[in-house]
Amino acid sequence: xxxxxxxxxxxxxxxxxxxxxxxxxxxxxxxxxxxxxxxxxxxxxxxxxxxxxxxxxxxxxxxxxxxxxxxxxxxxxxxxxxxxxxxxxxxxxxxxxxxxxxxxxxxxxxxxxxxxxxxxxxxxxxxxxxxxxxxxxxxxxxxxxxxxxxxxxxxxxxxxxxxxxxxxxxxxxxxxxxxxxxxxxxxxxxxxxxxxxxxxxxxxxxxxxxxxxxxxx
Amino acid sequence: xxxxxxxxxxxxxxxxxxxxxxxxxxxxxxxxxxxxxxxxxxxxxxxxxxxxxxxxxxxxxxxxxxxxxxxxxxxxxxxxxxxxxxxxxxxxxxxxxxxxxxxxxxxxxxxxxxxxxxxxxxxxxxxxxxxxxxxxxxxxxxxxxxxxxxxxxxxxxxxxxxxxxxxxxxxxxxxxxxxxxxxxxxxxxxxxxxxxxxxxxxxxxxxxxxxxxxxxx
Numbered sequence: 236x237x238x239x240x241x242x243x244x245x246x247x248x249x250x251x252x253x254x255x256x257x258x259x260x261x262x263x264x265x266x267x268x269x270x271x272x273x274x275x276x277x278x279x280x281x282x283x284x285x286x287x288x289x290x291x292x293x294x295x296x297x298x299x300x301x302x303x304x305x306x307x308x309x310x311x312x313x314x315x316x317x318x319x320x321x322x323x324x325x326x327x328x329x330x331x332x333x334x335x336x337x338x339x340x341x342x343x344x345x346x347x348x349x350x351x352x353x354x355x356x357x358x359x360x361x362x363x364x365x366x367x368x369x370x371x372x373x374x375x376x377x378x379x380x381x382x383x384x385x386x387x388x389x390x391x392x393x394x395x396x397x398x399x400x401x402x403x404x405x406x407x408x409x410x411x412x413x414x415x416x417x418x419x420x421x422x423x424x425x426x427x428x429x430x431x432x433x434x435x436x437x438x439x440x441x442x443x444x445x446x447x448x449x450x451x452x
Numbered sequence: 453x454x455x456x457x458x459x460x461x462x463x464x465x466x467x468x469x470x471x472x473x474x475x476x477x478x479x480x481x482x483x484x485x486x487x488x489x490x491x492x493x494x495x496x497x498x499x500x501x502x503x504x505x506x507x508x509x510x511x512x513x514x515x516x517x518x519x520x521x522x523x524x525x526x527x528x529x530x531x532x533x534x535x536x537x538x539x540x541x542x543x544x545x546x547x548x549x550x551x552x553x554x555x556x557x558x559x560x561x562x563x564x565x566x567x568x569x570x571x572x573x574x575x576x577x578x579x580x581x582x583x584x585x586x587x588x589x590x591x592x593x594x595x596x597x598x599x600x601x602x603x604x605x606x607x608x609x610x611x612x613x614x615x616x617x618x619x620x621x622x623x624x625x626x627x628x629x630x631x632x633x634x635x636x637x638x639x640x641x642x643x644x645x646x647x648x649x650x651x652x653x654x655x656x657x658x659x660x661x662x663x664x665x666x667x668x669x
Contacts, residue, residue: 241660241664242660242664247653247656247657248649248653250652250653250656251646251648251649251652251653252649254652255631255648255649313656313663314652314655314656315655315656315658315659315662315663316652316655318659320655320658328550329549329550329553329554330550330551330554332546332550333545333546333547333549333550334547334647336546337546337547337647339648340648340651343648343652345651345655383655383658384654384655384658407658408654408655408657408658410650410651410654414472424654424657424658426650426651426653426654426657428645428647428650429468430551430554430645431468431472431556431557431560432465432468432469432472433627433643433645434557434562434627434643435467435468435471435531435533435560436464436465436467436468436643437601437625437627437641437643438531438532438533438537438562438600438601438625439464439467439530439531439532440464440625440641440643441532441537441600441601441624441625441641442532442535443458443459445532446530446532447458447459
């Protein structure tokens, strides 16, 4: 694959799902699987699976299917899970603390290496074995210590101020839980997690019959 | 609108975004806005906005634009935010506790009314003013108390066992943080939040140049 070719966002979004399914298969002792079987389990067509995986090289053998372990490892490698990532969390409230204490992330190589907050009650305390620093020290910290990903778990109103502090620091990605849309410099990647939007969508669906009935009056 | 007509999932997923933007406009004192201005702010075409909103009736006036407050209220009504929802949380660990303690949900009418766990250390404790019950009592609880949405913040391995307990109980929706794909009875709505997939997608993007270079060797 030529390195200027970009893989489509839809394919990238499906890779963690393949990785999860293959990991589950491995856990249950399944050593190989046809693209057809995998497609039934995942609810994706077999040709979609072949197409997706062909983006990254050739996997599987006609008549044999996929070797689950090697495909799992390969997708992990494609996802960049064969290296570790340094995460700085900004906003060490309940939600930020829950992320830091979630063991799965560090098992996958995502390591929280620094925590920040602006609340004097929280600064200096330890969460998951890591001391919480004053957010005012963030720019100086980032001059000295390399961070791959900033995790924003602070109120939306401060989100863009903190984002400004991240430019030209080596931070390449922002995992954004603030609910605000961030203005970022070119080349900085933002992945938004919008819990409130997600809950509103769910409650709409739960309530849809009643809502549409009302709208038709 | 006829009540058998369903609104597309893509439109529904955009509604909370409209709601958020209009709320921000209201907070900054903007009383009216053209679909063109709104489109520039949101990065959606003006015709897309008109199309989306036309699903629910006619809004806005030629030459005047939208009245921000009335459109905000109307979208809130469409989203079903003019009523409240009862949420039961199953899995009261760090992450579940963070959701319960997040004040925004109850301000929007999403009320956690019951918490469950299977850990004797947590059962009987109080989180956000609510006592944590033994998950074994969940079926009996749901016979007596109406719950709209079950929030699953427990390990993936137990997710489908708990989901089975929810059928025929009046619970219509599941907000699923477990990372597992749920098998649900017809009519039950599932909204998945996959934090690990989200983080993997981000780290892929952050690392993409290097990954594609490696793949081309």
